[in-house]
Amino acid sequence: MRILIADDHPIVRHGLKQVLANDPAATVVGEATNGDEALELARKVEWDMAIFDFSMPGRSGLDLLGDMKREFPGRPVLILSMHSEDVHGSRVLRGGAAGYITKESAPTELTTAVRKVANGGKYVSASLAEILASECSSDPQKALHEKLSDREYRVMWLLASGKQISDIAKEMGLSPSTVSTYRTRILRKLGLTSNAALVHYAVRHQLVG
Amino acid sequence: MNSATAAVVALEPEPQVTERLKANILLVDDEQKSLYALQELLSTLDENLMTAQSGEEALKLALKNDFAVILLDVRMPGIDGFETARLIRSRERSKLTPLIFLTAAADEMASMFRGYEVGAVDYLMKPVVPEVLTSKVSVFVELHRKNERLKESEDKLRRLAAHLISVREEERAHIAREIHDELGQVLTGLKMEVGWLAKRLKEPQLLEKTDSMGKLIDSTVQTVRKIATGLRPEMLDDMGLVAAVGWQAKEFQKRTGIRCRTKLPPEMKFDVDISTAAFRIFQEILTNVARHSRATRVDIELQVNDDHLKLEVIDNGVGIPEGAQTGRKSLGLLGMHERALLFGGQVSITGQPGHGTRVCVTIPTKARL
Numbered sequence: 001m002r003i004l005i006a007d008d009h010p011i012v013r014h015g016l017k018q019v020l021a022n023d024p025a026a027t028v029v030g031e032a033t034n035g036d037e038a039l040e041l042a043r044k045v046e047w048d049m050a051i052f053d054f055s056m057p058g059r060s061g062l063d064l065l066g067d068m069k070r071e072f073p074g075r076p077v078l079i080l081s082m083h084s085e086d087v088h089g090s091r092v093l094r095g096g097a098a099g100y101i102t103k104e105s106a107p108t109e110l111t112t113a114v115r116k117v118a119n120g121g122k123y124v125s126a127s128l129a130e131i132l133a134s135e136c137s138s139d140p141q142k143a144l145h146e147k148l149s150d151r152e153y154r155v156m157w158l159l160a161s162g163k164q165i166s167d168i169a170k171e172m173g174l175s176p177s178t179v180s181t182y183r184t185r186i187l188r189k190l191g192l193t194s195n196a197a198l199v200h201y202a203v204r205h206q207l208v209g
Numbered sequence: 210m211n212s213a214t215a216a217v218v219a220l221e222p223e224p225q226v227t228e229r230l231k232a233n234i235l236l237v238d239d240e241q242k243s244l245y246a247l248q249e250l251l252s253t254l255d256e257n258l259m260t261a262q263s264g265e266e267a268l269k270l271a272l273k274n275d276f277a278v279i280l281l282d283v284r285m286p287g288i289d290g291f292e293t294a295r296l297i298r299s300r301e302r303s304k305l306t307p308l309i310f311l312t313a314a315a316d317e318m319a320s321m322f323r324g325y326e327v328g329a330v331d332y333l334m335k336p337v338v339p340e341v342l343t344s345k346v347s348v349f350v351e352l353h354r355k356n357e358r359l360k361e362s363e364d365k366l367r368r369l370a371a372h373l374i375s376v377r378e379e380e381r382a383h384i385a386r387e388i389h390d391e392l393g394q395v396l397t398g399l400k401m402e403v404g405w406l407a408k409r410l411k412e413p414q415l416l417e418k419t420d421s422m423g424k425l426i427d428s429t430v431q432t433v434r435k436i437a438t439g440l441r442p443e444m445l446d447d448m449g450l451v452a453a454v455g456w457q458a459k460e461f462q463k464r465t466g467i468r469c470r471t472k473l474p475p476e477m478k479f480d481v482d483i484s485t486a487a488f489r490i491f492q493e494i495l496t497n498v499a500r501h502s503r504a505t506r507v508d509i510e511l512q513v514n515d516d517h518l519k520l521e522v523i524d525n526g527v528g529i530p531e532g533a534q535t536g537r538k539s540l541g542l543l544g545m546h547e548r549a550l551l552f553g554g555q556v557s558i559t560g561q562p563g564h565g566t567r568v569c570v571t572i573p574t575k576a577r578l
Contacts, residue, residue, distance in 0.1 A: 009390075009394035009397075009398070011394060011395060011397070011398030012394050012397050012398055012401075014398065014401075015397065015398045015400075015401025015402065015405075016401070018401060018402075018405050019401060019404065019405070022408065055390075055443075055447065061447055062447075082389060082390070082393045082394070082397070082434070083434070083443060084434065087443070087444060087456070088447070088448075091448070091452075103393075103394075103397040103400075103430075104396070104397060104400050104426065104427050104430045106397070106400075106401065107400055107401050107403070107404025107405075107423075108404065150468050150505040150506035150525065151505045153466065153468050153505065154466045154467060154468070154505040156466070157465070157466020158466055160466075161466070171503075172503060172505075173503055173527075206463070207463065207466075208463065208466075209460075209463040209464065
């Protein structure tokens with residue numbers, strides 16, 4: 001497996017090579033420090049897979065990915081990024097990348113990703129899979145919290161953020177008993193029985209943050 | 210305001226004794242000899258005197274020049290003085306130009322009211338008393354000069370504000386890049402080193418240490434990311450305004466529990482400064498929603514066509530109080546207006562107490578000022 005790597009930071013390139021060195025099947029055949037250099041290198045060297053940083057000086061990101069896919073359509077490009085998956089992840093995959101991994105997860109995920117991609121697969125981390133899944137469920141009616149009214153949703157959020165009924169009443173300009181009624185209704189709609197369960201629900205669905 | 214004015218002076222230490230620009234004065238009379246007489250009398254003021262012998266001619270000149278004051282003979286063949294005054298006043302450029310009527314006979318004083326109606330600021334009887342004429346005219350010339358200076362300083366303040374906005378934006382982008390790239394990459398490198406170490410360790414106690422080190426680095430990376438994004442969302446540069454607005458709306462809902470519904474056009478990129486202005490205005494609108502509106506829902510619509518972008522944000526909150534829309538009191542609102550104005554755009558805020566607030570931003574995407 002001949003691998004090209006491109007990253008403008010020597011420390012990251014060094015780290016990548018170290019991680020890849022653990023895999024006997026992988027050989028780094030070229031290093032580039034920016035996007036233009038990476039493209040240049042890809043034309044000169046024989047390679048099977050490329051691991052590129054998402055943001056580099058010069059040509060980078062989706063533009064560079066597009067160029068690579070155009071010139072070397074069959075060969076996989078794995079994108080590494082400083083940014084978390086929710087920002088660029090799904091766009092990068094749609095742009096034709098064989099995988100997207102954040103740099104902090106590289107030490108643990110890179111080897112797996114390289115193997116997966118080498119066998120013609122795509123690598124999607126667990127957290128990116130979750131994001132993709134939520135993007136796919138285009139029918140918003142499916143999620144229970146989508147059934148809440150706008151006001152119920154806000155009360156739910158405030159409860160999930162640890163606010164007391166009296167604080168919520170003050171913040172929303174409602175009476176405490178009205179807020180309590182809302183709370184009962186929210187729990188019923190979400191099929192929950194306690195505030196703790198509600199917090200859990202909100203965290204699991206990434207409604208608070 | 211004081212500090213801003215002081216900064217202008219510090220930035221551009223212009224000498225106060227600037228060259229005295231001559232003010233334009235227009236004299237209108239159908240009789241050549243009357244014009245000569247007026248010119249002679251006013252020559253002591255050392256201003257730029259222009260003359261016209263008919264209403265039409267006066268109108269033509271008023272369309273092309275700014276006059277400090279216009280002296281107008283009431284009785285003229287063709288378009289008379291009153292009609293000329295009305296026409297001059299109906300043009301945007303000359304709608305505030307002071308007019309002084311010249312009347313030859315006492316009986317014409319009866320028509321004085323008609324003169325005031327069409328915008329006269331004063332009357333002079335012919336034959337004019339030289340001292341009265343020059344002192345009246347010089348009052349208006351002085352007024353004109355003051356107005357010019359005011360306009361100039363307003364213009365300077367606006368340019369200064371624009372400069373400050375762009376400097377701050379550049380600074381933020383620069384700091385965000387430094388933090389995110391430099392610090393972030395070093396942390397990444399560190400994480401990889403720890404990972405390498407962990408692979409070679411067998412002792413559970415030591416592995417526990419490398420594990421906690423890894424976690425610590427991860428949370429630091431998160432913090433770095435949060436700081437950098439707060440300074441300037443990378444989305445804006447990488448993906449453009451449409452993606453950034455969508456992302457910001459999602460973040461806002463997560464952070465405040467106020468539901469956001471977005472209607473966005475396909476992703477596209479255009480001028481980064483305009484994108485930045487629109488994005489910052491959008492952030493300011495959301496800040497206001499979170500702070501004052503008590504809304505539970507925000508509808509966001511972004512439209513982009515060939516020559517302008519339009520961003521509409523409607524909330525269902527308590528509505529903006531009467532008179533607060535113009536931003537005369539709130540610096541945040543004033544900032545929104547200023548940012549849009551820099552690109553020839555505008556921000557309109559409408560709302561009724563109890564019925565939510567609607568903010569509409571339009572910015573031309575082609576012609577930059």
